[in-house]
Amino acid sequence: MDDILIARSLFGTTMGFHIINATIGVGLPLMILAAELLYQKTNDVDYAVMAKRWTKAFAVTLGVGIPTGTIAGVQLSLLWPGFMEVVGRVMALPFQIEIYAFFIEALFMSIYVYAADRISPWMRIASLTLVALGALASAVLITNVHAFQGTPRGFRVENGELVDIDPWAAFWNPSFVITGGHVVVTAYMTGAFIIATVAAYKMLRSDFGSRVYMFHQKALMASLIIGGIFSILTAVNGHSAAQYLHEYQPEKLAGAEGLFETQKYAPLAIGGFTDRETESVKWGIEIPWALSFLAGNSFDTEVKGLNDFPEEHWPPLFIHTLFNAMVGVGMLLITLSMIAFVWNKILKKDKFPKFLMWLFVATGPLAMLGIEFGWVFACTGRQPWVIYHVLSTEDAATTASNLGILFMLFAGVYVLLGAMEIIVLRYFFRKNTVLDDLNRAQQKEIPLYGSNS
Numbered sequence: 001m002d003d004i005l006i007a008r009s010l011f012g013t014t015m016g017f018h019i020i021n022a023t024i025g026v027g028l029p030l031m032i033l034a035a036e037l038l039y040q041k042t043n044d045v046d047y048a049v050m051a052k053r054w055t056k057a058f059a060v061t062l063g064v065g066i067p068t069g070t071i072a073g074v075q076l077s078l079l080w081p082g083f084m085e086v087v088g089r090v091m092a093l094p095f096q097i098e099i100y101a102f103f104i105e106a107l108f109m110s111i112y113v114y115a116a117d118r119i120s121p122w123m124r125i126a127s128l129t130l131v132a133l134g135a136l137a138s139a140v141l142i143t144n145v146h147a148f149q150g151t152p153r154g155f156r157v158e159n160g161e162l163v164d165i166d167p168w169a170a171f172w173n174p175s176f177v178i179t180g181g182h183v184v185v186t187a188y189m190t191g192a193f194i195i196a197t198v199a200a201y202k203m204l205r206s207d208f209g210s211r212v213y214m215f216h217q218k219a220l221m222a223s224l225i226i227g228g229i230f231s232i233l234t235a236v237n238g239h240s241a242a243q244y245l246h247e248y249q250p251e252k253l254a255g256a257e258g259l260f261e262t263q264k265y266a267p268l269a270i271g272g273f274t275d276r277e278t279e280s281v282k283w284g285i286e287i288p289w290a291l292s293f294l295a296g297n298s299f300d301t302e303v304k305g306l307n308d309f310p311e312e313h314w315p316p317l318f319i320h321t322l323f324n325a326m327v328g329v330g331m332l333l334i335t336l337s338m339i340a341f342v343w344n345k346i347l348k349k350d351k352f353p354k355f356l357m358w359l360f361v362a363t364g365p366l367a368m369l370g371i372e373f374g375w376v377f378a379c380t381g382r383q384p385w386v387i388y389h390v391l392s393t394e395d396a397a398t399t400a401s402n403l404g405i406l407f408m409l410f411a412g413v414y415v416l417l418g419a420m421e422i423i424v425l426r427y428f429f430r431k432n433t434v435l436d437d438l439n440r441a442q443q444k445e446i447p448l449y450g451s452n453s
Helices: 003-042 045-079 081-090 093-115 121-150 167-171 176-204 211-248 250-257 290-296 319-346 354-380 404-431 434-441
Strands: 156-158 161-163 268-270 273-275 280-282 285-287 385-387
Touching (some): 003 045, 003 121, 003 176, 003 211, 003 354, 003 404, 045 081, 045 093, 081 121, 081 385, 093 121, 121 167, 121 176, 121 385, 176 354, 211 250, 211 290, 211 319, 211 434, 250 319, 273 319, 319 354
Antiparallel strands (some): 273 280
């Protein structure tokens, strides 16, 4: 591996690990808020216990997400000095504002964790709302830097110098809303399905109709409904994202669909793999005219093919597989959510078939895989550019060598962090079972939110 590839792998590994905790850190606050609202509406103590237990999980993931996010920031400076030179002068606003977003999230999370039993219900809801908004703002602001990489605005390069710098024009770059929106709805979707995974697994291990079973059944249905809503919103946003690619990064869209020749009535290729030699998608299923409609809401929209661009500007052709995997996961999650809603709410059946329960167990890992596929697709599909048509990856990378040892050391750190996170979560929830929390919740002399043995 050359030094640039190692630098990309090192930063990609950092982001791949960080994005797990960051996504849960955005998605879980919404689920906690939903549980708190359901408790206030129904006075069902099960939802208060859910909010309490999910808060503990959120605190642990936040504790891991903060240092890995810090590592990512340091690696940006050390591995990509050329990129940070541009960002520091043109696109510093999101980083500066994000500090305040994190401050709000941390402050009101502390209030909710340590003072939930001392404040009124509306103050608990207000605190959780601000936690959710702070987490959302942090995700959107950091993602805005990624959006800027795809649609850079607010500066010009003249004789190798940055001129006419306008930080607000860079901030409000054309893909900011679509890219930020996509991150938010997918994070909310994933947070919900992570809860669904745990709830479905616990239901499989509990006796049907037992107190614990009914608790997890409520959690499962709430998470599947919320996850289903946001998976549909993800698909709607994905349509807008495809139109953005058509307008601003046409070679990325062509690579995603394995389209080599510019054409109207372009087909949408599902599955298969892109073959450079035959300039086609082998073993794929083509839906006639669908790509043109996806790109421009019209079947006669002209979609540019890869052959319209210099081959050195082509993204890696395997992004077609990444794109299909991401979309496939999203469609499966929508389908499972709809089946669960129809089965439980329309057909009024209390018990799901066992095979369906195991599919619900898979929803959380699948949603997280979809997130990882999406990020790799988004960043790899922009290659060979760090800033689209402005700064190449090669020019942005560090000139330092011997990065292989750092790569192995950091990979080991992430394995250790991940293992410790799982150990801590398992230890806490084994020591404080659902039944323990439910029994404490029935005892008025014990604080509902603050009781942990």
